[in-house]
Amino acid sequence: MNQQAHLLPLQRTARHLARQLTALQLRCHSVTYAQRLSELVDQILTPIAQRIDELEVVSAGTTLNDLLEQANRCTTALLALLATCSNALTAAELAPMLSPTIRLLTEAEHMAWGTKA
Structure with missing residues (x-):
């Protein structure tokens, strides 16, 4: 299987x-x-963050791994921030x-196709 075909599911x-x-x-x-930040985090952001984490694991050894690792770090840090000060933030600030x-x-999507974002 060529490299681009291998990256297609990741893309x-x-x-x-x-x-x-x-x-x-x-x-x-x-x-x-506006007033339901905790719902947005629990029901939407947390599952997305888990999928990004899984995607990073699957991308190990590919050209997309660095970008997906950074994306995973961003969401992990964001969830940590929200866990510590969720009452201080609004949905608009998120x-x-x-x-x-x-x-x-x-x-990462564009890199899988060999194009620039």
């Missing part, structure tokens, strides 16, 4: 996770979710904190 998963995080950003700016992970996942 698809990275794209899917980036889209989920982007949807979460939009929800964070929604008036409906939204821009998702951007670095979205960028890294998008970059």
